[in-house]
Amino acid sequence: MTLTGLRIIHLNRVNSRHLEICLHTVANGTGANFCEISYENKTTAETKYVDNAGWVYSEKEHWPKDLDGACLNSNCKVNEKCTHKRYSENAYFKCVLSDCGIPDIKGIDLSTAKREDAIGLHRRIHTSCSDGYSQSGSGRLICQSNGEWKYDIVCKEATSNLALNKPATQSSTFTGPENILNFSANLAVDGNNGTDFAVDKCSCTEGGDTNPWWLVDLQAVYFITSVRIFNRGMDKWGLDVSDRLRNVTVTEGLTESDVNTPCGFFAGPGTLSQLVVIDCPTLPQGRFVKISMITEYLTLCEVEVFGYSV
Incomplete structure (x- = not known):
């Protein structure tokens, strides 16, 4: 806050007389300790008042302490204000609640x-x-x-990447010519977000699998906030098939057999090495996250899932 070193006052009208509420404990940030004083004493302040954002203030050190009257030595607690019982007799005062203090809310x-x-x-x-x-x-x-x-x-x-090194499966697995390669589902959660299909090893489903899907088990239930997909980039053969990533649907579920709660959608087509961020505005709860599309060759160089514990 910008209140450090200032005495803040708020003008009120009581019995047709203005009162000033002066803030004592501004600097320490532990709450407000107020004292009411007579409006007539305003002229004893050495500096000009500044009216700003609904508050009137002057430099704290310029205020004579005798303005506080009996409240100068009050036993009011933090977040209480000291008020005079009789405004003609400074010797009498009482402590009343003045504010709610600093909000104690995590985060x-x-x-x-x-x-x-x-x-x-x-x-x-x-x-x-x-x-x-x-x-x-x-x-x-x-x-x-x-x-x-x-x-x-x-x-x-927010947690770190929930999908990292978690169990993953997919509808089919591309194995390349003579089945000598294995672009398995776990390659999308191995922590390597490089996008060279041959060098960095991405997950990929087979050609002919026209309704491919990929699924990860987060091994606990979370509120899912977003899913990030690293799309395939240019590989060592100079092949660009990044536009295969299109019409992608992301869903969540509490069980592996029912992963149908919507998160978001990416229409595409994807571009080379594109980072696709799919937000989940409804914060669905899920243990399983599924990525699916309706064209062949679902290629995921890395998938990251973010959320927080239920």
């Missing part, structure tokens, strides 16, 4: 809070999840009158 990124956001009961802030987390729900947080945040944002920590 939340407070640096994305909007400029107009402010602390205080019934105020709201707008935020999002940090890098490395996937977000569901809105980024709006509302500070309720009981001092607790109301929100529906959930930040799930």
Whole structure:
């Protein structure tokens, strides 16, 4: 936040008199500790007030401490404000709840809070999840009158490639002339995302298999966020068949016999060494991820699956 070293005040009207709420604990980020003071004392501040994004402030060190009155030595807790019981007698005060403190939500990124956001009961802030987390729900947080945040944002920590070295199968396997080669399904999850078909070894189904599919067992159930496919590139023979990757459907499922929950679709045609990213906007749950198409030679140089634990 940009509040460090500033005393923030918010103008209110009580019994037809303006009051200033001055923020004591701005710098440490542990919450707000407010004190109300008389509006007439505003003229004792040595610097000009700045009205910005709904807040009025001046440099903290320019404020005389006697403006706090009885609140200077109050025992108010963090996220409480000190208010005078009688505004004509500074010796009397009470501590009341002032705000909800710093939101304690795993994975939340407070640096994305909007400029107009402010602390205080019934105020709201707008935020999002940090890098490395996937977000569901809105980024709006509302500070309720009981001092607790109301929100529906959930930040799930994204995992690394879930498919790496996991068991994989496919509808058929291309073995080349005289069956001396073996472009098996596991070659798409071996961690090598090179795209030279001969050198890097990609998985590939047989010609004549006109409804080919490839499937990986993640060995646990995850919310799937995206699937990445590394398409075949130019090989050592100078052969370009990258356009074979087309009309690709990605589905998920909880069991190997039922992998029909949609994730996404790639119309293609693919290009040389193309990285095809297929997002799963509905965050389907699945243990098995299936890639299928309706033309022969399904070639996958590498497949990466991303998501987070259920």
